[in-house]
Amino acid sequence: MTFHVLTIFPEFFAGPFEHGVVARAKEAGLVSIRIHNLRDWTSDRHKTVDDRPFGGGEGMLLKPEPVFQAVESIWPDRKPGEAERKVVLLSAQGRRFDQSTAERLGAVSELLLICGRYEGVDERVASHLADEELSIGDYVLSGGELAAAVVVDVIARRITGVLGNEDSAVHESFSQSDRILDCPQYTRPAEFRGLRVPEVLLSGNHEQIRRWRRQAALDKTGRLRPDLLRQPAPDCRMDKEIGK
Numbered sequence: 001m002t003f004h005v006l007t008i009f010p011e012f013f014a015g016p017f018e019h020g021v022v023a024r025a026k027e028a029g030l031v032s033i034r035i036h037n038l039r040d041w042t043s044d045r046h047k048t049v050d051d052r053p054f055g056g057g058e059g060m061l062l063k064p065e066p067v068f069q070a071v072e073s074i075w076p077d078r079k080p081g082e083a084e085r086k087v088v089l090l091s092a093q094g095r096r097f098d099q100s101t102a103e104r105l106g107a108v109s110e111l112l113l114i115c116g117r118y119e120g121v122d123e124r125v126a127s128h129l130a131d132e133e134l135s136i137g138d139y140v141l142s143g144g145e146l147a148a149a150v151v152v153d154v155i156a157r158r159i160t161g162v163l164g165n166e167d168s169a170v171h172e173s174f175s176q177s178d179r180i181l182d183c184p185q186y187t188r189p190a191e192f193r194g195l196r197v198p199e200v201l202l203s204g205n206h207e208q209i210r211r212w213r214r215q216a217a218l219d220k221t222g223r224l225r226p227d228l229l230r231q232p233a234p235d236c237r238m239d240k241e242i243g244k
């Protein structure tokens, strides 16, 4: 799978993809990540990528021309509504990116991520260039770069062969559709600063361990993420029938 990232801060991406699972996926040739500098598609001598909002208001917006130019030159033969290549705009106004979004986008062969900056992006990028507009959560980032790194990490690690243990990603998506948190886990020593590991985990009784883990996971979910227990799993919803 190929990821393209369009950004005014190409240097930002020197670090995030050079470690761990994503770095190994690149080395193995399973994933390719190409960083593009938006300023390469400007035509004035100041390489201007931003301008003031019509109607007034604070700050600056990314102008549409360099963004359209960039996408059209990266994919000159792109057709609208194509299934194999998708353009994603990362913005604070986007639909929330989650594990099911990652599963869906992981099925395309190339993904082009546009990183928003300044106070936002001219809306014509969202309405007439991007296939989707995504946010990674309800908090304010300074731009789309960190979000793009998150999206690449989440999608790349799911690709078959990327994880050492081939069924890890499958297991993860199961636990996601269970919609409960992982159970608490412990390693040695069995006692640390007077804090003992739950005895059942040392007992070797695998049936008891399984029951304890399930209950501990439910307890922790209730305390930290009660929203997960109240919300039906995605495949139980009736969005399709309703026609959303």
Ligand code: 9D3
Residues within 6 Å of the ligand: 090, 091, 092, 115, 116, 117, 118, 119, 120, 134, 135, 136, 137, 138, 139, 140, 141, 142, 143, 144, 145, 147
């Ligand atoms: C504080 C400014 N906001 C109200 C006027 C609007 C705003 C503009 C630009 C808020 C954030 C940003 C920059 N953020 C992103 O480009 C972004 C983002 C985010 O802020 N949160 C979660 N996901 C994403 S993806 C891109």
